[in-house]
Amino acid sequence: MIETPYLLFLGDAPDMLAAKVAIGISDWRPEHAVGQIRLPGCGADLGLQEMTLAEAKEAGARTLVIGVANRGGIISPAWKKVLIEALEMGYDLASGLHNLLRDEGDIVAAAQTHGGTLHDVRVPSVGYPIANGVKRTGKRCLAVGTDCSVGKMYTAMAMERDMRERGIKATFRATGQTGILITGHGVPLDAVIADFMAGAVEYLTPDNDPDHWDMIEGQGSLFHVSYSGVTMALIHGGQPDALILCHEPTRKHMRGLPGYQLPTLQRLRDTALPLARVSNPACVAAGIAVNTQNMDEAAAREYLAQVEAEMDLPATDPYRFGPSKLVDALAAI
Amino acid sequence: MIETPYLLFLGDAPDMLAAKVAIGISDWRPEHAVGQIRLPGCGADLGLQEMTLAEAKEAGARTLVIGVANRGGIISPAWKKVLIEALEMGYDLASGLHNLLRDEGDIVAAAQTHGGTLHDVRVPSVGYPIANGVKRTGKRCLAVGTDCSVGKMYTAMAMERDMRERGIKATFRATGQTGILITGHGVPLDAVIADFMAGAVEYLTPDNDPDHWDMIEGQGSLFHVSYSGVTMALIHGGQPDALILCHEPTRKHMRGLPGYQLPTLQRLRDTALPLARVSNPACVAAGIAVNTQNMDEAAAREYLAQVEAEMDLPATDPYRFGPSKLVDALAAI
Numbered sequence: 001m002i003e004t005p006y007l008l009f010l011g012d013a014p015d016m017l018a019a020k021v022a023i024g025i026s027d028w029r030p031e032h033a034v035g036q037i038r039l040p041g042c043g044a045d046l047g048l049q050e051m052t053l054a055e056a057k058e059a060g061a062r063t064l065v066i067g068v069a070n071r072g073g074i075i076s077p078a079w080k081k082v083l084i085e086a087l088e089m090g091y092d093l094a095s096g097l098h099n100l101l102r103d104e105g106d107i108v109a110a111a112q113t114h115g116g117t118l119h120d121v122r123v124p125s126v127g128y129p130i131a132n133g134v135k136r137t138g139k140r141c142l143a144v145g146t147d148c149s150v151g152k153m154y155t156a157m158a159m160e161r162d163m164r165e166r167g168i169k170a171t172f173r174a175t176g177q178t179g180i181l182i183t184g185h186g187v188p189l190d191a192v193i194a195d196f197m198a199g200a201v202e203y204l205t206p207d208n209d210p211d212h213w214d215m216i217e218g219q220g221s222l223f224h225v226s227y228s229g230v231t232m233a234l235i236h237g238g239q240p241d242a243l244i245l246c247h248e249p250t251r252k253h254m255r256g257l258p259g260y261q262l263p264t265l266q267r268l269r270d271t272a273l274p275l276a277r278v279s280n281p282a283c284v285a286a287g288i289a290v291n292t293q294n295m296d297e298a299a300a301r302e303y304l305a306q307v308e309a310e311m312d313l314p315a316t317d318p319y320r321f322g323p324s325k326l327v328d329a330l331a332a333i
Numbered sequence: 334m335i336e337t338p339y340l341l342f343l344g345d346a347p348d349m350l351a352a353k354v355a356i357g358i359s360d361w362r363p364e365h366a367v368g369q370i371r372l373p374g375c376g377a378d379l380g381l382q383e384m385t386l387a388e389a390k391e392a393g394a395r396t397l398v399i400g401v402a403n404r405g406g407i408i409s410p411a412w413k414k415v416l417i418e419a420l421e422m423g424y425d426l427a428s429g430l431h432n433l434l435r436d437e438g439d440i441v442a443a444a445q446t447h448g449g450t451l452h453d454v455r456v457p458s459v460g461y462p463i464a465n466g467v468k469r470t471g472k473r474c475l476a477v478g479t480d481c482s483v484g485k486m487y488t489a490m491a492m493e494r495d496m497r498e499r500g501i502k503a504t505f506r507a508t509g510q511t512g513i514l515i516t517g518h519g520v521p522l523d524a525v526i527a528d529f530m531a532g533a534v535e536y537l538t539p540d541n542d543p544d545h546w547d548m549i550e551g552q553g554s555l556f557h558v559s560y561s562g563v564t565m566a567l568i569h570g571g572q573p574d575a576l577i578l579c580h581e582p583t584r585k586h587m588r589g590l591p592g593y594q595l596p597t598l599q600r601l602r603d604t605a606l607p608l609a610r611v612s613n614p615a616c617v618a619a620g621i622a623v624n625t626q627n628m629d630e631a632a633a634r635e636y637l638a639q640v641e642a643e644m645d646l647p648a649t650d651p652y653r654f655g656p657s658k659l660v661d662a663l664a665a666i
Contacts, residue, residue: 131559133590190528197527197562225569225612226464229530232555233562257466260611271607278593279558 002094002119002184003062004032007051007086011079012039013068019044021096022067024182028157032184034059036067039078044068053086063119065181066095073098075107083107087116094119096177121180124192124200131198131237133279138208141330142240143218143289144272146262148227148255150248151291151319152218153179158323159244159330160215168331169212173204175234179217189219190230197230201237213330216240222271223263224254235272239279242286242330243272245313249303250294265311286333287326288315335427335452335517337365340389340419341379341400344412345372352377354429355400357515361490361505365517367392369400372411377401386419396452398514399428406431408440416440420449427452429510454513457525457533464531464570466612471541474663475573476551476622477605479595481560481588483581484652485551486512488622491656492577492663493548501664502545506537508567512550522552522563530563534570546663549573555604556596557587568605572612575619575663576605578646582636583627598644619666620659621648 008022016023026033026046035051038044051059064086070076075083075097083093083101087110095101101118102108111118119125141159143152156172157179163170172179174186187200205214216238220227245268254260263271269285276283288307292300300317307315314325341355349356359366359379368384371377384392397419403409408416408430416426416434420443428434434451435441444451452458474492476485489505490512496503505512507519520533538547549571553560578601587593596604602618609616621640625633633650640648647658 133558133593135592190526192527193523194525194527194530194563194566195523195560198559222565222608223611225466226531227528228569228608228611229562229564229566230527231562232565233527236558236561259468260466274604275555275561278556278561 002181003092004184005034005061006032006063006065007053007056007061008033008036008046008048008067009064009082010036010038010042010044010046011066011068011070012041013044013070015043018070019046019068021069021178021181022046022065024178025065025067028161028182034061037082039082053082053089053091057089057091061091063092063094066093066097069097075099075101075104080104080106084110087111087114090114090116092117092119094121094181096121096181098122121177122188122191124188126203128192128196128200128203130195131202136205136207136239137210138212138214139241139333140205140214140216140238141242141244141286142216142234142238143244143246144231144235144268145218145221145246146223146265146268147221147248147251148224150246151289152246155244155246155289155318155323155326156215156217158318159327162323162327163213163330166327168327169209170215171212173214173216175201175204175217175219189234190227194229197233198237201234205238218246223268225257225260232275235276236279240276240283241280242284242333243276244287244289244326245269245285246289246291248291265307269311284333285313286329287313289326290315290317292317292320335514336395336425337517338367338394339365339396339398340384340386340394341366341369341381342397342415343369343371343375343377343379344399344401344403345374346377346401346403348376351403352379352401354402354511354514355379355398357511358398358400361494361515367394370415372415386415386422386424390422390424394424396425396427399426399430402430408432408434408437413437413439417443420444420447423447423449425450425452427454427514429454429514431455454510455521455524457521459536461525461529461533461536463528464535469538469540469572470543471545471547472574472666473538473547473549473571474575474577474619475549475567475571476577476579477564477568477601478551478554478579479556479598479601480554480581480584481557483579484622484624485579488577488579488651488656488659489548489550491651492660495656495660496546496663499660501660502542504545504547506547506549508534508537508550508552522567523560527562530566531570534567538571551579556601558590558593565608568609569612573609573616574613575617575666576609577620577622577659578602578618579622579624581624598640602644617666618646619662620646622659623648623650625650625653
């Protein structure tokens with residue numbers, strides 16, 4: 001659990017693309033971000049209030065979050081000055097970089113001296129159990145994709161927000177580093193030891209109110225040979241009551257695998273649903289989220305109408321047209 | 334790669350059950366075992382020549398293998414005397430215990446002083462790549478089960494032996510600690526980090542002669558919610574040309590999961606085969622291995638005949654009736 005609210009460190013990010021994590025936090029959890037702090041030459045700007053470490057501390061910030069990815073995941077000397085000063089002032093630090101805070105001697109020393117906590121969210125901090133498969137109370141929804149990076153995190157986040165606005169109990173459950181930094185907790189599933197993957201998902205989505213929905217962030221794809229094992233563990237550990245099928249229709253091949261074609265949405269449903277019913281016989285495919293960013297609006301609407309007719313399920317682009325169709329479908333379960 | 338041949342350390346094993354690893358080695362790789370060494374009170378006996386460390390060294394032994402599991406996986410003081418003496422004499426040590434050799438200060442010190450290698454086969458010793466899904470030369474066979482512990486390792490080992498006797502090129506590929514100690518190499522798949530599971534299987538089963546078969550040791554089951562992610566990674570990383578379906582017909586529920594029933598062999602085939610064809614479109618279900626240890630011989634034969642008729646595939650208990658039917662099926666591919 002990372003303590004909120006955050007001060008978002010943008011460092012010397014050359015552009016907004018490099019500030020993906022910080023953008024995610026200010027988009028999805030604006031109440032967690034008291035402000036931003038930048039180094040000279042920084043080309044990213046979230047439009048948040050510019051603050052010194054002292055000003056943000058005064059405004060209640062508890063954790064300095066490295067909201068930026070730089071080439072090679074390095075923690076540069078220019079950053080270190082700010083990070084160590086933050087520790088000296090009583091901040092915790094949180095990072096999703098490949099290079100770990102805990103491997104930097106001077107940062108570790110400052111954290112120890114001043115009692116700060118270092119959160120390297122790429123690395124599991126919990127000894128997860130072996131999954132026991134026992135049915136849990138509450139409801140769970142899992143986004144599964146025809147491929148990696150088709151909008152599974154965005155879909156679950158957007159649905160959670162819409163559900164909360166409607167007064168439906170819902171919690172986004174992060175399974176990757178960006179989601180963990182946005183929400184302050186979660187499981188970095190791709191870094192968990194194989195035997196404990198499904199148990200980590202059970203741990204992440206415990207017993208809850210009967211009318212509460214865990215909106216579980218998906219990972220990988222059953223059809224992506226590099227990561228399908230992680231997806232499988234999410235399906236069985238998550239015990240989903242509902243699957244949202246995610247797709248990007250213009251992609252030429254599976255991400256990073258030129259020799260592999262994407263499956264159809266029908267094939268995704270017919271593969272994922274029987275597997276999901278092993279751990280939850282009541283699971284249904286509730287709806288479809290299409291990433292239409294590479295289509296004009298008319299083409300996107302036509303594609304969605306066609307998919308709805310073919311699949312007999314509500315279909316939307318949750319980014320472009322909102323997730324409400326999908327939330328309607330969950331509310332009816 | 335663990336250097337062979339071995340001297341098998343049986344310690345103070347109370348009975349043969351505790352010596353499972355040593356039995357596996359002397360059954361499947363008798364040429365790797367120059368002898369056995371026991372402590373006073375040892376209740377296990379492999380029938381190998383009883384040797385001192387010095388005698389076995391003289392006979393060519395390179396590695397002292399801890400061939401026994403004791404309660405809690407502890408490395409006891411009584412054992413340590415022998416292990417450290419072995420290091421002093423130039424042996425390597427190999428162990429599949431939960432408690433690692435590398436965590437015992439005195440053993441590490443002796444290994445460093447005398448240049449010995451410590452093999453803790455539960456822990457990966459390689460930085461495995463992310464799977465790339467590129468088609469590899471050579472053929473691969475994977476055993477998949479309706480449940481865990483239905484005889485997948487035994488089936489692959491027995492088939493490999495039969496294939497070699499027939500002059501068919503075949504290599505058992507170990508994915509668990511017992512298999513690794515038996516053959517001297519492999520991947521402890523359940524201890525690999527999630528993102529690298531399929532890549533570890535690709536690493537284990539590289540390009541080979543077109544007529545060479547990798548006989549890959551299966552793990553878990555697609556229907557065992559605790560471990561299905563590991564199975565999925567084997568199916569996609571292994572690119573199998575042939576699946577052997579493994580089953581134990583008298584089991585009342587999935588191992589360790591009282592709420593879960595075993596699937597039928599039909600359901601296993603219909604689930605595993607389409608998934609396997611994602612990475613290898615030519616994959617077929619080649620045959621069925623049934624563990625009939627809880628059935629009398631007449632019942633076993635009747636069951637196998639019935640399964641053959643229902644599934645239209647050769648079926649045998651490779652332990653009881655030999656694996657030749659399954660090898661015939663592979664040879665026809």
